[in-house]
Amino acid sequence: MPLNTLPVEILASVCEELDEDGHLALRLVSKELNEKIEDLHLHALYRSRNVFSSAAGFENLTKIATHPSNVNQLVKRLVFYVGRPFPSKRNKNTRERKSKMEADVRAQFEEREKMLTDGTHIAILSNAFKHLPKLDSIELAVGTIRSRSDFNMIFPSFRIKPGQILSESELRDIADNWVWRKDDYGDEMQESADSLWEILTRAAPSESIKHIDMNLPRGRGIQASNLTLESQALYNNLESFCLKFAPPKSGSRYSRNPDNPARITQRLQLLNWLHGIGQNLQTLSISFGDWSGFESWGPHDKTLVVLPEFPKLDKLRSLTLRSVDVEFDSFKAALGTYKNLEELRLYRVAMFPEAKYRLKNDPLDPVPRYWFEVLKYLRAEFRNLRVFHLAPHSGSDLSSFSDLREGTVPTVSIVGKWDSPQTDCVTIITRCPMQLEGIRRVTRRNLKEAFENHTDQFNFWEWVTGGKWKEETAREEAWTGCFGSNEYLMENLLYDCKDNDEVRIARGTPDYTRYEKFIADLDITRMGSGMWNRNYGYEDEYWAKFRTIKSDLIRDD
Structure with a gap:
């Protein structure tokens, strides 16, 4: 089917996935197609705009907001990137390229400092906001260069031309160089988050703002x-x-x-x-x-x-x-x-x-009882509740709970009506407390049966966790090797690749079988040692493969 005969809805989906050079290439196919996707191209280009914390970034936003073509009417979302838009981690560039980039970075930094000192950034953004009548979303995030236009704005000495296609990873690699200012990246990012928030509130964004998201580390x-x-x-x-x-x-x-x-x-x-x-x-x-x-x-x-x-x-x-x-x-x-x-x-x-309560002064831990009371309260009073997730502590907490006598509260996930016989309560006990990516014991129990047949907190937690909620049991499993079996490894793979704590790939599907076979081919003992070595900056081939397959699983989903 010729491209120009495709329905507008399909073309809109295609345009959503293309970068700026992809749009240009598509519009050059034919005059008819160019006219058909022109509006789609403009919407994809201007609906959401990235703004770097630099003079060039703020000025670019103002140009869009005041452009006579009325593209300002298309802008609905602004993503303000905190910190430097150029990561300073490693140097993969030639000496000449590095010299040019450092000169651009120095100029950007000096302009930004001058802008923040004399207060012109407030006036610049205030003027931009006044000309963005349909702006309804603002986000603070951490980001690096992701497009050719972003790269050219930060590094004007290079001027990558349309058609010089660079992948996102290539753009990041080009930008990864040791910049001249080498103070702590985290401190600068924190300073930038505070200053950006102050700028946004003082610059008086439109009252049409409906969404604010601080997507920060x-x-x-x-x-x-x-x-x-x-x-x-x-x-x-x-x-x-x-x-x-x-x-x-x-x-x-x-x-x-x-x-x-x-x-x-x-x-x-x-x-x-x-x-x-x-x-x-x-x-x-x-x-x-x-x-x-x-x-x-x-x-x-x-x-x-x-x-x-x-x-x-x-x-x-x-x-x-x-x-x-x-x-x-x-x-x-x-x-x-x-x-x-x-x-x-x-x-x-x-x-x-x-x-004034201190856990170490009590021979028994009342925390599971209090969370049990919270769950009962939610079931009785919150009739509209459909999604509930509780992660009372991270896995590493297990290793420090030496005074616990009764048990520890697991991660709890409940999706569905609480009084429905089809709703399950999923609990997760971390088996590797000292690791960032430990194996988990996952138990699924019917929620209605859990409350109706187990009225005291001890029996409730005992049943919904399959007896694995007790601290001594969790600790014993945690230290009996990080990887006990392929089954647990598969659980970890699937539950770490999740969205809203729901497993993305069901048992019995071709994808599940494919990854299950991959797990079966791994050497569990070697992989365990690789996990420990990872704390010292080293990943052996088995652990690296595991991380790769998890990333692949997310991309495939």
Whole structure:
């Protein structure tokens, strides 16, 4: 079938997958096809725009917003990239190319510093926002150069021409060189996240903004002090908000003390912000500072971070909380505000019965009982709940829970109506606590049967986990070799390649059989040693193959 006879819907799908050079090539096929896909090309090109944290990036956005062709009417989403758009990890370039790139980087840095110093960046973005009437989504993310136009903007000395096709990986390799400024990348990225958030609030984006997403790495976000009250009115129409806090800077950097002034400020700022953000919010995700690398201290070194009493948001349907220690009664009260929730996700959440409670002072661990009470409360009161995920701690926490006597709470996933006989409760116990990618024991039990036939917390957790919830059992399995069998390895492969905690490939399908055969051909003992060596920057061929097949699985899906 000739291209120019294809339905517009199919051509639109094709255009979504093409880069800028691909669009140009397609439009050159024929005059008829050019006229047919011109609008599709423009929509694909301008609907979502990447903005780098540089003078060139901001000025390019202004050019689009004020262009006489009215392409500004097409812009609906802006992705602001924090940090340098040029990673500084290795050098694969010739001396001449490296010299040119460093000169471009130096010029970009000097222009950016001047722009931030004299405040012109606020005026530039404010002017751009005024000319983007259909803008409804803003995202803060970490990204590198992904297209020819991005590369030419950051490195004008090269000017890659249309037709000089470079893959995304080739663009990144070209840009991977040691830039002249060699301070810590993470610190600069944090500074950029804070400054970008300040810029966005001060530049007064359109009131049409409905979605804000901080798609930042673990441990990165904004300081609570940047949730200024003066910017609340700008987001009265906000429907989804993904907010990430950075660890507080004042006092002990990783202190979890609720009386820490930075923590108090964080809670008050969040509470005041949410009370003024408007009643249209439907999706809310908050990360209270991801304390990556410090959860292995275990609960002995943690003190409570009291969850603030959230305002009543009548339209809220999805709530996600990350990296927070909660007290049972206040947490239950906070949840009671949102009984119409359809989705609730709790990641890296620790439960405590009262503010001054210390786990090591009690011979028995009440945490499983409190989470059991939360589950019962959700089943009784949250009639609309369809998606529930609980990850109360990471795998590494298991290794530090030496004082546990009853057991530890597993990861819990429930998708479906809680009173339906077809809904299952899936629990996952990590078998390798000291590894980032450990093997998991996965158990599936009928949810309705679990509640009706097991009314006390001990029998409930015993049944839904198949008896694997006890700390001593989990520890024994964890240290009896990282990889016990091909079956567990297959479980790890499938459950690590997931979307919303649901397995993508079902048993018995051709894809499942293909990957199952691959697993069967691996040497389990060799792979285990490769996993341990990976902590020291070395991956043997077996572990490398495993990681490759997981990536392949995601791409194929």
